[in-house]
Amino acid sequence: xxxxxxxxxxxxxxxxxxxxxxxxxxxxxxxxxxxxxxxxxxxxxxxxxxxxxxxxxxxxxxxxxxxxxxxxxxxxxxxxxxxxxxxxxxxxxxxxxxxxxxxxxxxxxxxxxxxxxxxxxxxxxxxxxxxxxxxxxxxxxxxxxxxxxxxxxxxxxxxxxxxxxxxxxxxxxxxxxxxxxxxxxxxxxxxxxxxxxxxxxxxxxxxxxxxxxxxxxxxxxxxxxxxxxxx
DNA sequence: GCGACAG
DNA sequence: ATCTTGTCGC
Numbered sequence: 643x644x645x646x647x648x649x650x651x652x653x654x655x656x657x658x659x660x661x662x663x664x665x666x667x668x669x670x671x672x673x674x675x676x677x678x679x680x681x682x683x684x685x686x687x688x689x690x691x692x693x694x695x696x697x698x699x700x701x702x703x704x705x706x707x708x709x710x711x712x713x714x715x716x717x718x719x720x721x722x723x724x725x726x727x728x729x730x731x732x733x734x735x736x737x738x739x740x741x742x743x744x745x746x747x748x749x750x751x752x753x754x755x756x757x758x759x760x761x762x763x764x765x766x767x768x769x770x771x772x773x774x775x776x777x778x779x780x781x782x783x784x785x786x787x788x789x790x791x792x793x794x795x796x797x798x799x800x801x802x803x804x805x806x807x808x809x810x811x812x813x814x815x816x817x818x819x820x821x822x823x824x825x826x827x828x829x830x831x832x833x834x835x836x837x838x839x840x841x842x843x844x845x846x847x848x849x850x851x852x853x854x855x856x857x858x859x860x861x862x863x864x865x866x867x868x869x870x871x872x873x
Numbered sequence: 874g875c876g877a878c879a880g
Numbered sequence: 881a882t883c884t885t886g887t888c889g890c
Contacts, residue, residue: 687880688880688881689880690880690881690882692881725879725881726878727877727878727879727880733880733881734880758879759879759880760880761879765879766878771880785879787879787880789878789880790879792877792878792879
């Protein structure tokens with residue numbers, strides 16, 4: 643049961659849920675050493691067909707050391723919430739949890755790290771998708787986004803590994819991190835049970851060849867395929 | 874009021 | 881997110 647009946651239906655209800663859960667985010671780093679052998683990192687992503695009101699989520703488990711796919715799972719359902727900037731979690735989490743639950747059964751164990759497409763702490767109320775999913779699962783979670791959302795950052799050096807603070811005013815809420823020379827940086831933020839430095843280290847470890855982590859690349863390909871095959 | 878705005 | 885061809889470059 644994923645309790646879609648008690649899922650918020652209005653923006654006001656969603657805001658209240660964020661306000662209530664935000665205090666449960668844990669700052670202490672309980673994530674594994676980046677790239678550690680025997681460690682499992684899970685990539686998560688969602689694809690939509692608004693015309694059919696269908697959502698497809700994918701959860702792909704990778705061996706953090708070899709980046710080989712260990713296991714994968716998908717889930718499809720009805721869109722649970724409209725896209726509202728700042729409330730993305732309410733649109734994506736129901737399907738993501740279903741895919742994660744199925745992945746856990748197939749894996750026979752809990753993942754060591756979750757990698758979300760989007761933000762965690764870098765959020766108007768400091769409680770983006772990665773934070774929300776972290777509180778609900780209790781797992782270490784990081785957010786890796788493709789756009790800076792409403793935040794600003796300074797110049798990021800040209801080399802892989804170079805970064806600049808992602809700022810909300812003067813507060814560092816995440817980091818713009820270059821994973822590939824000559825390519826636009828990604829935007830990393832803390833979700834749950836992980837430090838910002840670790841989140842960046844995990845991102846670099848998971849993205850040796852392309853701009854985005856292998857976890858999200860795999861999840862992106864899988865949820866698109868699941869959506870296509872659901873038609 | 875208007876525009877910007879993760880996916 | 882999604883609608884979409886060719887094209888420049890490694």
